[in-house]
Amino acid sequence: MIDWKLKEEGFDKEKISYLGNKFLTGNGYMGVRGTLAEYGKENLAAINLAGIYDKVGDGWREPLNAPNGFYTYLVVDGEVLKLPDVNPEVHYTELDYRNGIFTRHSEWDTARGKITFDSERFVSMSDVHLGGMKFKVTADFHADVEVVYGIDGDVWDINGPHYDKLEYIENDVIGIIGTTHEKGYKVAVCGGDKTSFPCEKKINVHDKKVLKSINFVTDINKEYVIERFFGVYTSKDCENCVEEASKEVTVALRNGYEDAIEKHKDKWNSLWENSQVIVEGDDKAMEALNYSLYHLHCIAPRHTDSLSIAARGLSGQTYKGAVFWDTEMFILDFFLMTEPKVAKSLMKYRIDSLSGAKEKAKSYGLDGAFYAWESQEGGFDACSDYNVVDVFTKRPMRTFFKDKQVHISSAVVYGIGKYLKTTGDTSILSEGGAHTIIECALFYYSLLLKRAVRDYYEIHDVIGPDEYHERVNNNGYTNRMAKYTFEEAVNVINLKDELSEEEQEILSQYDLDDLKNKFTDAAENLFIPQPNENGVIPQFDGYFDLEDASIDEVRSRLLDPKEYWGGAYGVASHTQVIKQADVVTWLNMFSKEFDLDTMLKNLEYYETRTEHGSSLSACMYALLACKCNRPDKAYDFFMKSASADIKQGGKEWAGLVYIGGTHPAAAGGAYMVALQGFGGLSFDGDEIIVKPNLPESWNRLCFRVNYNNRLYEIDINEAGVTKKELS
Amino acid sequence: MIDWKLKEEGFDKEKISYLGNKFLTGNGYMGVRGTLAEYGKENLAAINLAGIYDKVGDGWREPLNAPNGFYTYLVVDGEVLKLPDVNPEVHYTELDYRNGIFTRHSEWDTARGKITFDSERFVSMSDVHLGGMKFKVTADFHADVEVVYGIDGDVWDINGPHYDKLEYIENDVIGIIGTTHEKGYKVAVCGGDKTSFPCEKKINVHDKKVLKSINFVTDINKEYVIERFFGVYTSKDCENCVEEASKEVTVALRNGYEDAIEKHKDKWNSLWENSQVIVEGDDKAMEALNYSLYHLHCIAPRHTDSLSIAARGLSGQTYKGAVFWDTEMFILDFFLMTEPKVAKSLMKYRIDSLSGAKEKAKSYGLDGAFYAWESQEGGFDACSDYNVVDVFTKRPMRTFFKDKQVHISSAVVYGIGKYLKTTGDTSILSEGGAHTIIECALFYYSLLLKRAVRDYYEIHDVIGPDEYHERVNNNGYTNRMAKYTFEEAVNVINLKDELSEEEQEILSQYDLDDLKNKFTDAAENLFIPQPNENGVIPQFDGYFDLEDASIDEVRSRLLDPKEYWGGAYGVASHTQVIKQADVVTWLNMFSKEFDLDTMLKNLEYYETRTEHGSSLSACMYALLACKCNRPDKAYDFFMKSASADIKQGGKEWAGLVYIGGTHPAAAGGAYMVALQGFGGLSFDGDEIIVKPNLPESWNRLCFRVNYNNRLYEIDINEAGVTKKELS
Structure with missing residues (x-):
């Protein structure tokens, strides 16, 4: 079985943007890139907001990034310990994608001794306006420590800056209120902290940041824990977003960090209960698939009844934060099976x-x-x-x-x-x-x-x-x-x-x-x-x-x-080389209209002519291969689709423009392949049909689906297929 | 009045290709570029044949150039006197475009004295397979002269070589028979000469040339005249083209040079009788216009009843020697008015x-x-x-x-x-x-x-x-x-x-x-x-x-x-800038369907947006301007059209490919502007309508037209319009 955790050992500057996507946390309202707390815009830190956009000058209209309420760094004996400038001796980050928690551990050897910094953070799945972070400082000497944390309003923009005005709140609860250029939206981020040891606190504002510094001298090997929260509201959410953001923090502080993270984990748990896919015999596949579903959960608009999902999810401003056909053709099925309410929100967005x-x-x-x-x-x-x-x-x-x-x-x-x-x-x-x-x-x-x-x-x-x-x-x-x-x-x-x-x-x-x-x-x-004499349909x-x-010949002409x-x-x-599944997509969607022979001939013809220049392509080939009873052929396409975000190597830059980010359509596509392809799941009237086509190494495939307002568990294993109604 | 001659004084290497077009002679069967007799393919010498094509490898199919029967150069005291290598002290060339005769005069100062070389040449309008040349050598000292002349089979090709095989005839009548690559066409060129002074003659073959050298020592200031002919036939013309080409030369030698050139001039004279356009008050316009008509005469297919005209006439292989819409839309009218039999041949080509x-x-x-x-x-x-x-x-x-x-x-x-x-x-x-x-x-x-x-x-x-x-x-x-x-x-x-x-x-x-x-x-x-609210029709x-x-803005983006x-x-x-007359062409062709206001609005709108990147454009603007009673506006366009070949400056090269040549469509367009625009000539049932719109400087415009099988002379002058039936 899998441990639902991804760990990245050591530090590599080249991986900053990739890990920003891979270790993303989110709750459908906002996505927090998996960057380190000390990062600013130059390292693509961002808290990306769903469904709120701004346009400046001739640039594209793009979604807003909120002032970063997770911003934090450490100063020890006057030395600023920030990555990527000052490399720690020990460093790792980890994503618990079962619970949507990002943790980080760094150890620096300073002139006077070793200092250790641990943190964990989450954006709450149970309360989407809330972000929580707990960090811990430990030194093996009497270190003169300054923890600087607060809200960074100098946000990363592709076509910004979007905030014409930034206002600061410098009370116990600090805050930044940005006012957007085009429509004058307000985005309010407030932050507060709780310390339970003697320390000195100062607040200051500079470089578009409101920062609180907490100063103390450490006892040897004693743990100094700070808990903090930030709240985000925009003027699209409510009348008085500043007040709401501030209240969010005050209430969270009152209830405490443990309460917040438990509620968050409970919500995740309830999501997984009906959405996890168990694959036995192939942990790599189970991990890649469920990690893909994690990303879909992170971007699902549960806080509203009419919103869709951007092509790069909530991983940034890439692709303008816009909704493509990806939603209906690749992403929707996951929510139809697991959370029909989210599926309805996606479609209501189109209707509205x-x-x-x-x-x-x-x-x-x-x-x-x-x-x-x-x-x-x-x-x-x-x-x-x-x-x-x-x-x-x-x-x-x-x-x-x-x-x-x-x-x-x-x-x-x-x-x-x-x-x-x-x-x-x-x-x-x-x-x-x-x-x-x-x-x-x-x-x-x-x-x-x-x-x-x-x-x-x-x-x-x-x-x-x-x-x-x-x-x-x-x-x-x-x-x-x-x-x-x-x-x-x-x-x-x-x-x-x-x-x-x-x-x-x-x-x-x-x-x-x-x-x-x-x-x-x-x-x-x-x-x-219609198919030609060889059974192939012209695109x-x-x-x-x-x-x-x-394809190689065509590539060689570049x-x-x-x-x-x-x-x-x-x-x-002017060649037959195509970017992505086209006829193959059609055959998948209307497979009842074609015989097996036609599907196979078209699969084989187009497979050798497809460059797969889109992350939407592989899953369609995998699906059709399964329909042609070729799970072996499907498997590589499936893994490609399921690994779109877990593996490094996607296209991240087009010239000077960042086009990287997460790949929700590939994630959704992988889910479709698992259930509809390998699982052979389909519906016919009242009946749930399961005609499995498992890859050789898979001993069991088990998942739950909603169908016609009822919940079922399908268990495919060596003994056969079990369909059980749960509700 | 005009003298029907164009003279080029001196020698300028840069003008070789331009003068090759400007001084072209032709008879519809072949076109001889106005290059010097000593030129080979490197200086774009060519005898271009009508209606016979060949393709080699992946190159375009293109019309054949015949072995050059005019090839000639002079050797004096062992020194080869060839342009552009050895510059003469005095040099000019001249085209008599009334009679289709090209003359050349060069004087070289050699170590021992001055030698003068004069030549005239023509391709016969009365016997299209025949070319005639007379040349004269004079020295002011006892020069040791060798005149080398013959047939150059090393022809200029854009996508050649087209002759897989060259056979040589080394008799008194010399010859080259080329066999084409694609269809095995034979092209036979024979040549013969007549000298009336003592000399020694030798024949040799080298470098794809069959050459006769005539050696003699000159008396001081005595003229040594050599007359020669060449004949061309192809296997598309007749069964035995070699025999016919040889006979052509033998007969011409028997009848003599004077006989040949007189018949040629008589034919030209009869052509001009019904086709010249008299413009009084503007010699420049009359010259440019009639010179344009000269070019149309040179390329008119009179020797067959089903052949059309290539877009670059017979000036070379440019544009593949192919027939474009130029023929019907721009060239046809001239022949309809002056030689309906040629017009029929043009249209029969399309039918066939x-x-x-x-x-x-x-x-x-x-x-x-x-x-x-x-x-x-x-x-x-x-x-x-x-x-x-x-x-x-x-x-x-x-x-x-x-x-x-x-x-x-x-x-x-x-x-x-x-x-x-x-x-x-x-x-x-x-x-x-x-x-x-x-x-x-x-x-x-x-x-x-x-x-x-x-x-x-x-x-x-x-x-x-x-x-x-x-x-x-x-x-x-x-x-x-x-x-x-x-x-x-x-x-x-x-x-x-x-x-x-x-x-x-x-x-x-x-x-x-x-x-x-x-x-x-x-x-x-x-x-x-239909016209929009401003009266302008969208293209x-x-x-x-x-x-x-x-247009300037668009050009600046290059x-x-x-x-x-x-x-x-x-x-x-992605702009409104257009290459050439489009709506304006339509308005010209269906002007009865539009009121004056619409024509004028469209003329003005499109005029400022037309780059005139085609030589077909100007005449359409001129024609419409006349229809809008704006001969002033029309005049510059008319002169641009009429001067397409007389003036240097047309586009001659596209990268390494020669795209220059003559512009029959512009010539035909200029004719249409003169008669239908300035002359206001149109037909309605049995009636010839003349509504003149003469440019200010024109005192008289006089021309003949065929209409309904009758010949008329139209004379527009200060006294009014006279229409006279001649036949």
């Missing part, structure tokens, strides 16, 4: 940002709802028309992610559809889901083209999941998903009498009979690419006419390792 | 290459006839998918000239339409024109798209005349030309009973009633962009949404002066 999607469609002369490729508050599309910089000319390149990746709206419908199918909870339709689906169908309907010489509809000029091929016609994935959207819209229209009065009132604004006819016609007559019109060069493979002239663009 | 156009359409999954963007023998499209090299990466860039510039087929229909309208000769329909038009309409019909939410047709994903904006939707020019094609096809169907039996037989294979309905529907319901969907940057302005990421691509 419908107006942004309608505006976007209108801006392109289209009808209905065209969801944002990079969705922020209100469905605003943060995606730029120029997403890539040409390495040769340093000019921004016109990309078409925003305007041509039309499959995004179908992902929203698919998400709502999965929610309905898995939870049986139709309230989501009554709360706006119904007309959201209709608006998405209207969007695709306005994209339909019919040639004068053909009797079917086509969709032209799109980008499918494979972003290396721009502006293609009849991308199979996109067309099938559009067809699905039409089908779902017809279903919703058929259900209309069962919806809430409010939703029925909204639906009465449409000519539903007319729409039903149109969508039925569209679903029946939309062109869907889009003319795909097989492209040069069939190997003149610069950083150049973009796609776009108009990229090395992959 | 219909099979190539049908194959091309089929290769793109389309119906009907998609004519070649760069048409060679049989309508083969020589255009590559990669036409531009990226200056930064040196990689070929995927361009869409071949697959998206669909307006080419409508140009063919427009050409046939103009032929019918101007000549009244419907035989062209009976000889294949009728079903050619129907096939072009079928092509556009297969391009038509209808959105599910609209009731009109659209054409997407094209390139209009402005090549800087690729893959646009509803390019106005393209859509209007497609509509025209549908209209013409309906007209042809209505006329079917008047056609030849053979053509009726072909037409019987179509369901004409069905096609008539379809084409009528298409013509009525194809979307045509394509979304054009006005592009950045409205000035990082390399040679980088391509268009393509996916060019400096112009």
Whole structure:
């Protein structure tokens, strides 16, 4: 079995940004990068906030980082002991990902003796505005110690600074209130501490920090423990965020550190109870998988009923803190199985940002709802028309992610559809889901083209999941998903009498009979690419006419390792080499429509042509390999997906811009492979179907799932499959 | 008045390639670059043949250059006197463009005295296989002279060598027979000479040349004249091209040089009689214009009834010797007015290459006839998918000239339409024109798209005349030309009973009633962009949404002066800056459909946004300016068009590839501006309408035109307009 802990021995400057992601702690409201307490923005320290954004000048709009309430360092005999400047003799950090606790241990040999610094910290899962930290100083001599801690308002920003103004509170409870540039949001962070030994405390403000220094002289080998808390509230959370943040700290101090951490651990425990996945026979897989789920828990929006998850979770401002199709296609399933309430919040975010999607469609002369490729508050599309910089000319390149990746709206419908199918909870339709689906169908309907010489509809000029091929016609994935959207819209229209009065009132604004006819016609007559004589489905019109060069051959044509493979002239663009699963994704989602032979032929054809330039790719190959009864082939893809954050090596920098962070979609994808792939889990009406395809080394796979408002435990082991209803 | 001569004084090495074009002589069968007789391939000497092509390896297929039958140099007292190596003291060349005669005069001061070399040469307009040259040597001392002349088989090729084998004839009549690589064509060039003074003659073969040297010692100041001829035939011309080429020389020698040149001049004279344009008050304009017409005469295919004109005429292998829309849109009018038989040959070429156009359409999954963007023998499209090299990466860039510039087929229909309208000769329909038009309409019909939410047709994903904006939707020019094609096809169907039996037989294979309905529907319901609130027509969907940057601003963004302005990421691509007349071309061609105000507003809007990166652009602006009663504005554009070859400064090199040559489309465009613009010439039924708009300095404009099989002289002068029927 696994010990639910990851430990990093020693200190390596090169790993600062990687460990910042790997040792992240979070509670859905905020994510705290796994950086050391003495780090500032230059070492990518950040407390990243969910769902609140700001834009400065011509930079991208990005999520806010809060002033860092964990900021702390040690001064001994006048010498500042900060990493990475002063290396300790002994150093390790550890993440307890069962309980969301980060610990650190450092020992420095000073001129007069050894000093040891231990700390543990968490952001509370039971009270999302609260962060707690306990630290301990021990010296083997009479050290003159100053512990400096407080709140660092000099936050790391990619396109900042976002706080036009910083106000400081210098009372017993200290604080920083930042006011944002664009919308004047206030972000208040307050902090307080508790010491139970004689010491002298001073407060001062400098360099955008409010700091408290605690001075004392140590007895030999005596432990000096300090407990502290910080509270965060923003003006989006409540009327008076300063007061709330301050109260948060006062109450926590009153109840004490032990109380706070116990409640936090209890909450984690209750989460794991229904979400852990037991894998026997392969600890590495069990560890990577459950660690992936840890990350999903850290970013789940439980504190609100309408919020989604950013593509890099709460690990920073990368990818603008925006919500991509990752949520619906890769992340949603985990929450559907383990916390349907979170799943509903994710989908409610889409329903509540419908107006942004309608505006976007209108801006392109289209009808209905065209969801944002990079969705922020209100469905605003943060995606730029120029997403890539040409390495040769340093000019921004016109990309078409925003305007041509039309499959995004179908992902929203698919998400709502999965929610309905898995939870049986139709309230989501009554709360706006119904007309959201209709608006998405209207969007695709306005994209339909019919040639004068053909009797079917086509969709032209799109980008499918494979972003290396721009502006293609009849991308199979996109067309099938559009067809699905039409089908779902017809279903919703058929259900209309069962919806809430409010939703029925909204639906009465449409000519539903007319729409039903149109969508039925569209679903029946939309062109869907068919397998060729070799059983392989062309990804889009003319795909097989492209040069069939190997990935290595295509890679060898790069003149610069950083150049973009796609776009108009990229090395992959005019070849059959693709970035990520495309047809393979389609086959996974509609596998009932294909026979085994077709799935296998397409898996094999596209596998050798996929560069996997996206972390969303591997899990789709793994899933399809399982469906083709090839768990051996699936295993490496699964491990790649499950290890996206545990292993170093992901792409962290694009030129001078940090693009690293955690990979929630890969985490969610790994979960899907474990349950739906290896576990062979699927649902059919009232029935839970389990057709296992375990990797050779796995002796047991055990997990719990919510289905139709009931909780089940599935245990797959050498004796067979057990399905047990728990509630 | 003008003297019909252009003289170049002195020698300047930098002008070699420019003068090669400017002093070109030609007769439609071949073009002889205006290079000096001693030049070889390194100085771009070439005798370019019409309508015969060859391809070697991965290079482009390109037209053949014949072994150079004019090759000649002088050796005096053992010293080789060749330019550019040995500079003469006096040197000039001259082109008599009234008679198509190139002369040259050089004087060298040698160690023992001065030697003078005079030559004149022509390729016969009355006998297109014949070239004649007379040269004269004079010395002011007893020079030991060797005149070396013969045939140079070491020809200039861009993508050669094209002759796998060269055979030599070393008789009194010398010769070279080249056999081409791809199709084994034979090209035979024979040469013979006549001397009337004592001399010693020797023949030798080396360096792919067969050379005759004539040795003699000069009397002081005595003129030594040598007359010579060469004959060219290819295996495409006749069964036995070697025999024919040899006979050509023998007969010419028998009749003598004076006879040959007189017949040549008579032919030129008869051509000018009906084609010269008299401009009084502006000699510069008259010279530039008639010199332009000279070039059109030099490349007119009079020796066959089915051949077209290459975009760079017969000035070399540039642009693959291919036929572009230039012919129908810019060049055709001159021949319609002056030599309808040549005009018919141009259009017959298109009719006879219909099979190539049908194959091309089929290769793109389309119906009907998609004519070649760069048409060679049989309508083969020589255009590559990669036409531009990226200056930064040196990689070929995927361009869409071949697959998206669909307006080419409508140009063919427009050409046939103009032929019918101007000549009244419907035989062209009976000889294949009728079903050619129907096939072009079928092509556009297969391009038509209808959105599910609209009731009109659209054409997407094209390139209009402005090549800087690729893959646009509803390019106005393209859509209007497609509509025209549908209209013409309906007209042809209505006329079917008047056609030849053979053509009726072909037409019987179509369901004409069905096609008539379809084409009528298409013509009525194809979307045509309309003027916006400012009266300006968007060039394509979304054009006005592009950045409205000035041409200077866009130019200032170039990082390399040679980088391509268009393509996916060019400096112009995402701005409103366009390469060449696009909407303006449309307004010219359908000016009856627009009011003056709309024409003027569009002229002014697009004028400031046009880079004129094509020599086809200026004349369209000039024409529209005249239609807007602004001959002042038109004049500069007219002179730019008329001076394309007379002035140095055109783009001659793209990297290491020579792209220079003559500009027949600009020449034809200048002619259109003179007659249709300044002269205000148009036709309406039986009536010739003349509404002059002369530039201020022009006192008189006089020209002859053929219309409906009759010849007219139009004289516009201060007294008014005279129209006189001559035949």
